[in-house]
Amino acid sequence: MTLREIVETLNATVYLGEERLNEEVTTAFASDLMSDVLTLKDTPMLITGLCNVQTIRTCDMATLDIVVFVRNKKPTADMVELAEDNDMVLIATSYSMFKTCGLLFDAGIQPLY
């Protein structure tokens, strides 16, 4: 599934990384717990309700570079700036975590574990 299709499926807004929307995404991981994100061996797309600078820092350290914020959490200017330094993609949807995961799972995005 391409990022563009993900954006359409989630009726989402792109905050950063418009130029990367043709990229394919195969796996995702959903968590609000950054402690958990730091234990991932792979680099899936992250779906999260935690929207602060620490989310971006954690992704930087864990080398995750695509983040979907759920339930109307909008990344701040600080977050976008930091994410820009790391060439990340930030998108936001009004859908809940459950709905977001359900729709993407249904569309073929694979779980990491």
Added chain:
Amino acid sequence: MHQEYTVIEGDFTNAGTASSSVKKTLKQLGVAPQIVKRVVVALYEAEVNAIAHAYGGKVLVDIEADKIHMVVADKGPGIPDIAQAMQEGYSTARPEVRDMGFGAGMGLPNMKKNVDMLNVTSEVGVGTTVEMMVKFV
């Protein structure tokens, strides 16, 4: 190459400054991405701990041809029982720390998984020192 960073008390937004900078340096030096990830994840966990559980401190990094040596030394309450703190799931994190997405009691075990050497020393009422080493090959 020797680098030093200051971890400022309570400054959560700056947690990760040292790890970010080390990440850039190691990338420039051409260290393998999987190894860079192990280094920066471990260092970030230690940086977050120095802010979440202590009153800030210092990060000392020494990069050699074949390894990196890192020390995160904080001023803080110390850890009374290090073996207990090393257990997965053990956490005394405050609500503010949990709101930041931390406090699952996974940090120290995760450091251990990612590094080739971990040494935690602590004195109650004084502070904690986390020493780590990762080999590049």
